[in-house]
Amino acid sequence: MELLEGIETRKSYRAFKPTPVTRETIEKILRVAGRSPSYTNTQPWEVAVVNGQKKAELGAILHRLAESGTPGNPDMPRPGEWPPELDKRGKEHGARRYEAMGVARDDRERRRELSLANYDFYGAPCVLLIFIESSLTSWSIYDAGLFSQSLILAAHGLGLGTCLQASLGNYPDAVRSLLGIPANKRLVLGISLGYPDNEALINQYRSNRAELSEWVRWVG
Numbered sequence: 001m002e003l004l005e006g007i008e009t010r011k012s013y014r015a016f017k018p019t020p021v022t023r024e025t026i027e028k029i030l031r032v033a034g035r036s037p038s039y040t041n042t043q044p045w046e047v048a049v050v051n052g053q054k055k056a057e058l059g060a061i062l063h064r065l066a067e068s069g070t071p072g073n074p075d076m077p078r079p080g081e082w083p084p085e086l087d088k089r090g091k092e093h094g095a096r097r098y099e100a101m102g103v104a105r106d107d108r109e110r111r112r113e114l115s116l117a118n119y120d121f122y123g124a125p126c127v128l129l130i131f132i133e134s135s136l137t138s139w140s141i142y143d144a145g146l147f148s149q150s151l152i153l154a155a156h157g158l159g160l161g162t163c164l165q166a167s168l169g170n171y172p173d174a175v176r177s178l179l180g181i182p183a184n185k186r187l188v189l190g191i192s193l194g195y196p197d198n199e200a201l202i203n204q205y206r207s208n209r210a211e212l213s214e215w216v217r218w219v220g
């Protein structure tokens, strides 16, 4: 796949086939993503690859916490409020996504189910959790973002689908405890990985983008 085409055609998938992804394939993706640039080549990203029984246990724990309404305690701060123009884009994304699935605006139960599907990794056979040392600053989070983009593009290049999920960082203590990850590792987010189910309605949805004129300022 040509590079620009790969960047342009990548999208988030939210339904996967159960087909496992081989360790060899995951290693290939990780090795390519590891070529991402980072602040003075510090390569701050650390990845837990969670498969099989552990993935099922992790999903069950996270799903239970979310379903019971347990307040999240993510390691990554969220803005209290988004600036209005960003908030508008986020709301539009949510609305279009539900619309694409034929879910009515007031169908709270179905919306809740779709939101909880995050914690089942949207049916993906594998989830990658991205950590960095807790003493690190925004620069390393930036690097983890570059790494994540490389990773999802590499997966796309191999015919795999991904979904970046901040929601998987909502209960970091439960994740660390189950996976035996030290407390000084900050959970950035999770990435569900698998072969996309192209028949699923949710995967027909393609997100919009703002016009250049909304975010580019030409100077000179």
Ligand SMILES: Cc1cc2nc3c(=O)[nH]c(=O)nc-3n(C[C@H](O)[C@H](O)[C@H](O)COP(=O)(O)O)c2cc1C
Pocket (backbone or CB within 6 Å): 010, 011, 012, 013, 014, 093, 118, 163, 164, 165, 166, 167, 168, 189, 206, 207
């Ligand atoms: C930092 C970050 C966190 C995200 N968290 C979630 C999430 O928790 N659940 C989800 O379904 N999608 C999540 N997404 C996916 C975005 O909704 C998606 O990237 C955006 O709507 C653009 O769509 P596209 O990826 O299909 O181009 C996240 C994306 C990013 C970059």
